[in-house]
Amino acid sequence: MSLGWLNKIGVEEENRRTAVYAFFHPTFQEYFASLAIYDWHFFLNHIPGNPLQPDASYFAFEQPWREVFLLWLGNQHISNSLKEELLGALMNFDDGFGKPDFYRFRAKLLAASSLVEFQSFSKKQEVTDWILNLSISQIETFNNPTANSARNLLKEIPCSVLAETFSVFLRCENVHLQHDAAKLVGELKCSDSRVVNALEYLALTTEFKDTRCDALCSLLEIDSTNVMAIDGLIQILYSQGIDATLAIPAAQALRYAEIQKEKVIQNLENFIQPQFLEKTTVLLPPQL
Structure with a gap:
């Protein structure tokens, strides 16, 4: 009470003289409850064939x-x-x-x-x-x-727990697994060095341009100062034909860049100019 962990929230309905208290925050209640549990069967005591038996427990x-x-x-x-x-x-x-x-x-x-x-x-x-x-x-x-x-x-x-498996997936021979893992590590912002190294290796070695784009995008989401990712995504901005569809996610990813901002802005301006999108336009070379 003196610590302020318990607050009076009312009185008992049956006895108005008896105060009712609650913890200041549910975390206190959960913490003290966990300290009172010694037998793990409190969380799970599975009784196959008779889960409704009184001794069964499925609090987990x-x-x-x-x-x-x-x-x-x-x-x-x-x-x-x-x-x-x-x-x-x-x-x-x-x-x-x-x-x-x-x-x-x-x-x-x-x-x-x-x-x-x-x-x-x-x-x-x-x-x-x-x-x-x-x-x-x-x-x-x-x-x-x-x-x-x-x-x-x-x-x-924690990323450190997932890093080893992610790095294996990024280096495996299954191209679909590589591609999807490259996207997912960016969403999770998994900055473990093993993952970053595997992403950089994938971006350099993959023959699939969409996988390379996803790897570079994830690299920049993870590390906004990754020069390899910035330069690679700028190159993708100038893709033509069917590969031009990759320019949009590349442009979106470049917003994460925290270095070389002048170069990034200059190339993005070239990208969004109306004539840049016309088939008859001669594209400017990337400013690297």
Whole structure:
């Protein structure tokens, strides 16, 4: 009370003399609740075939307990072995209902979200590979709720956890995976040096111009002083024919540039001049 963590919010309806208090912010309540939990089965005690049994517990799947779940995983006084047991149970969760495996999917998403607080999870690489594959393999269907859930979760996971998998995807032989990974790292602004190096390598080596454009755009979103990205995107502004469609995203990405602004502005002015878009116009050379 003296610390101001509890505020009086009213009185009991049955007894007007008894005050009712609430925490100043829900985070206090969630934190103290997490400290009171010692057995991980509080979050998940799956009883196959009889999930309605009184001893069964599925608080891990309930949104009001999400922050408590994460705070518990981040509690350094809880042994890593207990955290491993809980996350292992989530990774292997089987609701017993067959397809479409709704709760199995939810359970793996929960395990992935744990990387925000518990980066020592022994199956960290398996989880990151799964969540990135899920995000990227369906990136073309942006209204797909499964892929959207995965991409939203990626925004919460530290870049350092995702970097190794991203760098592998950017250097792999699957051109579709390369392309989609190049776009996604820019959205996430993953600035890990392993990702930046892989993006630069992809921009230099790919034979696909749209992949090169996406790699350069992401590089500049990640690092607004990347000279290679600025020069490469300026070159794309002067593309002709079917490749001219890449000039628009290149121009949009150049707004992130924090260096060589005079050069960037000069080339953007050339790009937006009406005669620049006419087929009969002789295009000015890029000002590099």
